[in-house]
Amino acid sequence: MSTPSDGPARGSSKGPVKGRRIAEKPPKERRSARKPKESRAPAPPRERPAGGGVPARLVGLVAVAVLLAGLAALGCAVAGIGPAWVDGLGAIAVSTTLSGALAHRTGGRPGVATLLALGIGVAAVVVGGQTLPTGAAVMTVVVGSVYAVMATVPAVSFVRAAGEVLVATVVASMTALAAVGFEPTVTEPRFDYAAILLALALVFAVVYRLGAGIHGLGRRGLVVVLVGAAALLLTLVYGELLRRYGAGPVVGPVIDFARWTHDRIGAFPRPLVVLLGIPALLWGCFQRARRRQGWWVCAFGVAATVPFAQGLLEPDTSFLEAGLRIVYSLVPGLLIGFVLVRADLALTAPRGSRGRRAEEADAHRPEPSRFAVL
Secondary structure: OOOOOOOOOOOOOOOOHHHHHHHHOOHHHHHHHOOOOOOOOOOOOOOOOOOOOOOHHHHHHHHHHHHHHHHHHHHHHHHOOOOOOHHHHHHHHHHHHHHHHHHHHOOOOHHHHHHHHHHHHHHHHHHOOOHHHHHHHHHHHHHHHHHHHHOOOOOOOHHHHHHHHHHHHHHHHHHHHHHHHOOOOOOHHHHHHHHHHHHHHHHHHHHHHHOOOHHHOHHHHHHHHHHHHHHHHHHHHHHHHHHHHOOOOOOHHHHHHHHHHHHHHOOOOOHHHHHHHHHHHHHHHHHHOOOOOHHHHHHHHHHHHHHHHOHHHOOOOOHHHHHHHHHHHHHHHHHHHHHHHHHHHHHHOOOHHHHHHHHHHHOOOOOOOOOOOO
16 A cells, blocks of 8 residues: 655656746746845935035134134234224124024024125125114124024033033123124113113024923923013113112112222122023023923023123223123122022932932933034
């Protein structure tokens, strides 16, 4: 009796069942049954750099060169070296560079902003008069002050946040040199109010997008913004009352102390910068490393950068006095910012040094680099 088997006998002329099925298929079906070879995906097209094909790195190098040349021209004007128009040339170079940098940082059109600032600066220097140089100086102060805030990056610790305040101070100081280079006709209260209000409007328009809108503030962020706005408004109103009606019996000793300090050490710190501007900028950079709403706190940093940027425009103010005023404002402002950071950590961070180190290690909210688009 023969036993059943799965395939034909060894000597059979017919092949296995699978082989017969493949042989019976037409050539087209046979080729389609094979596994198709993996084809490489086509390489994505290279993105053309912005600016009509000009590499971004080359644009950045040119901007840095123009900025340094403008600062050198302004330095020559301060030292009394060179022709009379060297300060105007330096002011045009610095203000144009800052305008393009702000537009690039905020995602705008750097080319349009650069050409507009260049046209305003050239008209102010060539035509002269009172209106055009003063308007160019206001534009420079506003743009430079807002860019000083936008040029900061998140900071996970107090030391790094203090470094960001110093970066903003350097940018505001360069802005001050450019603003005085236009030789404006300054009416002190009007110029101060115009610069601070325009800077606040511009910085809040930018922060509205960066800080996820009003609905992203949260309860604590809303309280901080309201307190900052109230402090700024009260300071401006109180300063205007002092200008118009003079000092009363309560404020008189404070003003006498300010004058005595100015006579002894050469300058007196600005209250608005010490109490609001520097602490807000420092605490805002510290908060931005943890949550996006820190931008709303940073916005009040213009209360420090605007006075720094227009420090040389005040009548009877020397370069030494303006520099001392910045230094004397930084020291107590950083101390108040340190208190705010420590209070924030005490309320929100884990207890103990190990918990604070772990909190700093996790506090890395991603943000573009200092010179990239936000």
